[in-house]
Amino acid sequence: MHLDEPHRHGEPLSRDGSLERLSSTRFDVIVVGGGINGAVSALSLSAHGLKVGLVEADDFASGTSQESSNMIWGGFKYLESYDIRLVAGLCRSRNRLAAAYPTRILETRFMAVLEQGASFAPWFAALGANVYWGLGRLRTIRPRHRSKSTIHRLEPAVATAGIRGGIEYSDYLLADNDSRFVSELVIDAERHGAVVANYVKLESAELGTGVWNLALRDRSTGSTFEASAQVLVNAAGPLVSNVGTLTESRTSSRLVFSKGVHLIVPQVTDSGRILAFFDDAERLFYVLPMGHRSVIGTTDTPVDDPEVTVTGADRSFLLEQVSQRLDLDRNLEASDVISERCGVRALVVPPGGSGRRRDWTELSRRHAVETDEGRRVVSILGGKLSDCLNVGAEVVDAVRLCGLRPMPPAQKWYGEPPEDEQRSALSRAAGLDVTSDVASVMWRRHGRRMDEVLDLLDGDADLGGPLGELDPLSRADVMVMGRHERILRPSDLLRRRTMFSMLHRPDTVAADKGVRDAIRMILGDEGLRAMDADPAPTDDLKA
Numbered sequence: 001m002h003l004d005e006p007h008r009h010g011e012p013l014s015r016d017g018s019l020e021r022l023s024s025t026r027f028d029v030i031v032v033g034g035g036i037n038g039a040v041s042a043l044s045l046s047a048h049g050l051k052v053g054l055v056e057a058d059d060f061a062s063g064t065s066q067e068s069s070n071m072i073w074g075g076f077k078y079l080e081s082y083d084i085r086l087v088a089g090l091c092r093s094r095n096r097l098a099a100a101y102p103t104r105i106l107e108t109r110f111m112a113v114l115e116q117g118a119s120f121a122p123w124f125a126a127l128g129a130n131v132y133w134g135l136g137r138l139r140t141i142r143p144r145h146r147s148k149s150t151i152h153r154l155e156p157a158v159a160t161a162g163i164r165g166g167i168e169y170s171d172y173l174l175a176d177n178d179s180r181f182v183s184e185l186v187i188d189a190e191r192h193g194a195v196v197a198n199y200v201k202l203e204s205a206e207l208g209t210g211v212w213n214l215a216l217r218d219r220s221t222g223s224t225f226e227a228s229a230q231v232l233v234n235a236a237g238p239l240v241s242n243v244g245t246l247t248e249s250r251t252s253s254r255l256v257f258s259k260g261v262h263l264i265v266p267q268v269t270d271s272g273r274i275l276a277f278f279d280d281a282e283r284l285f286y287v288l289p290m291g292h293r294s295v296i297g298t299t300d301t302p303v304d305d306p307e308v309t310v311t312g313a314d315r316s317f318l319l320e321q322v323s324q325r326l327d328l329d330r331n332l333e334a335s336d337v338i339s340e341r342c343g344v345r346a347l348v349v350p351p352g353g354s355g356r357r358r359d360w361t362e363l364s365r366r367h368a369v370e371t372d373e374g375r376r377v378v379s380i381l382g383g384k385l386s387d388c389l390n391v392g393a394e395v396v397d398a399v400r401l402c403g404l405r406p407m408p409p410a411q412k413w414y415g416e417p418p419e420d421e422q423r424s425a426l427s428r429a430a431g432l433d434v435t436s437d438v439a440s441v442m443w444r445r446h447g448r449r450m451d452e453v454l455d456l457l458d459g460d461a462d463l464g465g466p467l468g469e470l471d472p473l474s475r476a477d478v479m480v481m482g483r484h485e486r487i488l489r490p491s492d493l494l495r496r497r498t499m500f501s502m503l504h505r506p507d508t509v510a511a512d513k514g515v516r517d518a519i520r521m522i523l524g525d526e527g528l529r530a531m532d533a534d535p536a537p538t539d540d541l542k543a
């Protein structure tokens with residue numbers, strides 16, 4: 001069977017079909033950039049009845065949106081500046097997102113550890129956590145003050161000798177990583193009629209009478225083609241000013257960049273909690289769960305250039321900070337690092353703002369959606385995964401200023417499918433002898449597309465067994481992912497649609513039979529050759 005074949009349920013367009021539609025349709029809006037901001041814009045605009053195209057120069061979420069801490073949070077740290085209204089607003093966005101994606105965004109306990117020299121006494125931090133809980137409308141489990149001995153009992157990996165105690169509170173974590181969340185939004189946008197393509201780069205743009213004519217390059221073949229739209233949404237993340245230059249559009253805010261690094265190491269705690277510490281500079285850093293690994297991060301280094309890589313100094317800093325605060329058999333070393341994540345936070349400096357380093361916590365709160373009505377360009381600056389629903393709503397308002405007429409959607413434009421669909425998929429799975437654990441993961445992974453997986457299992461139950469040793473991904477899962485998920489290169493599957501190359505070393509991934517079968521099924525022998533030639537690609541196709 002060819003994986004690109006249209007199928008009975010959702011009729012996904014083949015890549016060639018999408019490229020053809022991109023060049024033959026007069027769009028209301030073309031969104032440039034397929035990170036969280038581009039994906040949520042395409043979803044929101046298409047759900048509001050507009051004809052939308054989305055082009056992403058590399059893979060969806062291959063920019064900053066694959067380098068986050070995976071947290072969906074309400075801004076606890078901003079309580080330090082007593083900005084109650086801000087935190088209440090962020091908590092509201094967080095709650096809305098978590099309620100809309102109940103299987104993909106999970107409430108997670110944080111254990112924030114306060115050292116002897118900490119700026120806050122544990123009782124004061126506990127008071128703050130209760131205020132945070134209240135501002136979050138008590139949606140999460142109640143926070144608790146934790147004594148030194150309780151922390152020792154609950155989290156034996158924490159070095160308790162130099163601590164005063166701590167607080168335990170809740171926020172949320174993306175169950176399957178940031179980039180998968182983004183690609184699901186892209187698929188949802190497609191379901192609402194958006195035409196989407198990864199590995200298609202905007203190279204130049206010309207505004208005619210009320211219409212943008214765009215030159216796009218298909219980076220998988222090198223060929224160029226044209227597309228047109230009334231309005232452009234510039235969602236190029238840290239590269240927003242490059243696309244601003246191409247389109248000669250202006251924003252009154254500007255960006256500064258802060259580099260953030262995460263290291264993935266063997267599991268430090270299996271409690272499921274996020275450990276939170278203050279580093280030597282009194283900045284919060286975390287030990288986060290990721291599958292059966294732990295993620296340490298992050299750094300916060302001002303940089304001028306958004307292209308960043310992990311340096312030896314970044315590695316040493318994080319390993320040193322964490323080793324000082326954990327009580328492990330031995331200190332973590334560079335050789336323990338299984339994989340790394342590195343990206344820049346794009347921080348918005350408002351008009352007249354200084355962009356000074358000491359103002360960066362303040363800057364990190366904001367995003368800006370700006371409209372250049374004359375040029376018919378909407379630019380999205382900054383932003384967080386946590387705040388994406390607000391960006392989606394603001395972009396709809398912004399294109400209205402450019403003369404478009406979005407219609408109110410018939411249903412809520414975001415969120416997982418309704419509970420009755422989930423119940424019926426899970427009960428169908430039970431009828432096919434799929435265990436409830438496997439079925440829950442299947443639902444989280446595929447949502448509505450789970451029916452296609454079950455159709456395959458109905459025809460041949462053998463398609464349901466795990467393909468390899470590293471992950472319970474089945475042949476049926478892979479077939480459905482291949483149909484819908486726009487996987488064009490090994491790293492699309494291994495780094496962004498799954499977490500294989502975050503959780504395992506490159507050689508282990510490349511040698512796993514299941515991974516090899518999955519790559520062969522989706523990308524053929526050419527895909528296998530590409531993986532073998534470069535088992536740890538850092539950058540697939542950057543210009």
Ligand SMILES: Cc1cc2nc3c(=O)[nH]c(=O)nc-3n(C[C@H](O)[C@H](O)[C@H](O)COP(=O)(O)OP(=O)(O)OC[C@H]3O[C@@H](n4cnc5c(N)ncnc54)[C@H](O)[C@@H]3O)c2cc1C
Nearest residue numbers: 033035036037057063064065069071202237260384385386
């Ligand atoms: C270390 C770190 C930790 C973070 N942790 C969190 C967290 O826990 N929670 C949270 O909510 N947020 C977090 N963030 C912030 C969050 O990750 C970002 O705000 C968000 O991912 C930005 O998304 P974006 O869509 O604006 O940019 P990007 O994800 O960078 O997307 C922009 C896309 O535009 C594409 N593009 C650029 N030029 C072109 C062109 N000419 N043609 C076509 N496509 C183009 C790029 O290839 C890129 O994929 C973190 C950020 C960092 C760096």
